[in-house]
Amino acid sequence: MKLNQSNIKKAKNYLDKDYCIGIPTETVYGLAGNAYSNIAVKNIFKLKNRPRNNPLIVHYLDINMLKRDCVINDSFKKLYKKFSPGPITYILKLKNNSRISKYATNNNDCLAIRFPKHKIFKNLLKKLKYPLAAPSANISTKLSSVQASDVKEEFGSKIKYVLDGGKCAIGLESTIINLNGKPSVLRLGGLDISKIKAILKKKINININPHKKVSPGQSKLHYSPGIPLRINIKKARKDEAFLLIKKKKIASNNHYYLSKKNNLDEAAKNLYSCLRKIKNKGYRSIAVEKISNKGIGKAINDRLHRASKY
Ligand code: TXA
Ligand code: MG
Numbered sequence: 237m238k239l240n241q242s243n244i245k246k247a248k249n250y251l252d253k254d255y256c257i258g259i260p261t262e263t264v265y266g267l268a269g270n271a272y273s274n275i276a277v278k279n280i281f282k283l284k285n286r287p288r289n290n291p292l293i294v295h296y297l298d299i300n301m302l303k304r305d306c307v308i309n310d311s312f313k314k315l316y317k318k319f320s321p322g323p324i325t326y327i328l329k330l331k332n333n334s335r336i337s338k339y340a341t342n343n344n345d346c347l348a349i350r351f352p353k354h355k356i357f358k359n360l361l362k363k364l365k366y367p368l369a370a371p372s373a374n375i376s377t378k379l380s381s382v383q384a385s386d387v388k389e390e391f392g393s394k395i396k397y398v399l400d401g402g403k404c405a406i407g408l409e410s411t412i413i414n415l416n417g418k419p420s421v422l423r424l425g426g427l428d429i430s431k432i433k434a435i436l437k438k439k440i441n442i443n444i445n446p447h448k449k450v451s452p453g454q455s456k457l458h459y460s461p462g463i464p465l466r467i468n469i470k471k472a473r474k475d476e477a478f479l480l481i482k483k484k485k486i487a488s489n490n491h492y493y494l495s496k497k498n499n500l501d502e503a504a505k506n507l508y509s510c511l512r513k514i515k516n517k518g519y520r521s522i523a524v525e526k527i528s529n530k531g532i533g534k535a536i537n538d539r540l541h542r543a544s545k546y
Contacts, residue, residue: 237402239359247399248363256280258373258387259360260401261352263323263410263426264380264508265387266295266370267395277337277369283394286376292340292369293325293348293410297361305334305367306347311415311436318435321353323406323426327414340369350410356401372409379461379515382407382508389512407505408535413440424535426504444538458542461511464521465543472523477514479524490519500533507536511543 237260250257254276256269267284269276271294281288296302299316306328315324330336330347341347349367352358361368372380373387381387384400411425413432420441421429433440472478478491482498492510494503514522524540527533 237356237400239356243399244356244360244363246397247360250396251276251364251368254279255396256283257395258381258384258391258398259357259368259370260354260384260399260404261295261357261370262354262405263352263408264382264404264406265373265384265398266368267373267387267391268295268368268370270364270366271337271340271369272335272366274337274339277339280369280371281339283391284371284374284376286371288339289342290376291342291344291348292371293350294336294340295350295352295357295361295368295370297358297367298351301361301367302349305331305336306349307331309415311419314435315413315415315432316351319427319431320351321358322351323353323408323410324432325350325410325412325423325425327412327416327422329416335366337369346414346416348412354401354404356399360399377457377460379459379508379512380409382505386509386512403505403509405505406501407507407509408532408539411535414443424538426532426535428531428534457545459508459539460543460546461515461522462546463515463519464546465511465540466521466523467537467540467544468526469523470525473521476521476523477517477519479510479514479522481525481527494527500528500531500536503527504532504536507539 254273256279259266259268269280325348327346327348330345374380374390382404384398387398406426409425411427412423414420420443494506
């Protein structure tokens with residue numbers, strides 16, 4: 237997707253006036269607003285119908301921009317060097333004099349931060365005097381958006397503008413790691429945790445379990461297409477959509493494919509848009525084939541598992 241400076245200017249104008257807009261990232265689209273503005277941040281919660289106690293991720297261009305607001309530690313420096321910009325979110329301590337809206341953190345002293353890789357987002361951040369709070373651009377508990385049309389479907393005329401950056405390259409949200417104290421993963425996502433382990437060279441706690449919830453985003457029902465979804469299914473009923481990891485020789489009208497060749501990265505990229513398509517076709521339920529639990533397959537299965545709690 238080409239950079240279009242007049243669209244970026246338009247986005248900046250809305251953001252400078254405290255409006256929330258849709259913006260592309262390499263993971264999923266975000267519903268963005270000025271993270272220093274109480275008005276913009278409060279509006280993000282309202283538009284998403286998001287509980288006030290579920291804090292937001294704030295997006296920065298680089299570590300220099302971050303230093304104003306957060307305390308930097310060694311683990312962060314190592315991971316930042318290797319993986320940012322990219323699909324990893326860090327939880328860090330806020331500085332006492334940080335300007336981040338207290339609504340973004342629910343008055344907490346920690347902040348989730350990320351450095352997006354999408355060139356349109358980076359270009360926009362370069363022009364702003366503030367970082368962007370941006371949760372996924374969807375109504376709370378529903379499917380995240382992976383293209384501009386999804387964001388319009390979620391919010392319609394309630395938001396002024398969506399910056400179109402094409403379809404998201406990764407298609408699943410970032411991996412979240414808490415770097416206060418012992419590193420602990422709070423959400424599986426676009427970056428495989430084995431890669432994080434290799435850099436930190438120490439044990440990492442995995443804390444993604446909904447009944448030991450640390451972050452509200454770990455709640456059981458999430459990423460839901462809004463209809464029942466069954467996982468690890470060998471044979472679907474005729475009246476439900478069947479979501480498969482690769483093309484079957486004998487195709488059927490109710491078959492939908494995540495990948496042409498059983499490729500997990502391609503499947504991740506297509507997951508939310510396939511689920512959205514199925515829902516919009518009017519199906520009342522979805523059956524999903526078993527998906528390999530390797531690499532990004534773990535994050536795919538995490539999302540499907542939560543969606544199946546509908
Ligand atoms: O890929 C992504 O991370 C996308 C793009 C737009 O950057 N953003 C995203 O944001 O997925 P959201 O709000 O949908 O998910 C953020 C998650 C939530 O589960 C929230 O509970 C958790 O991060 N979170 C935010 N701040 C936190 C904190 N201080 N401590 C623990 N969890 C936190
Ligand atoms: Mg979300």
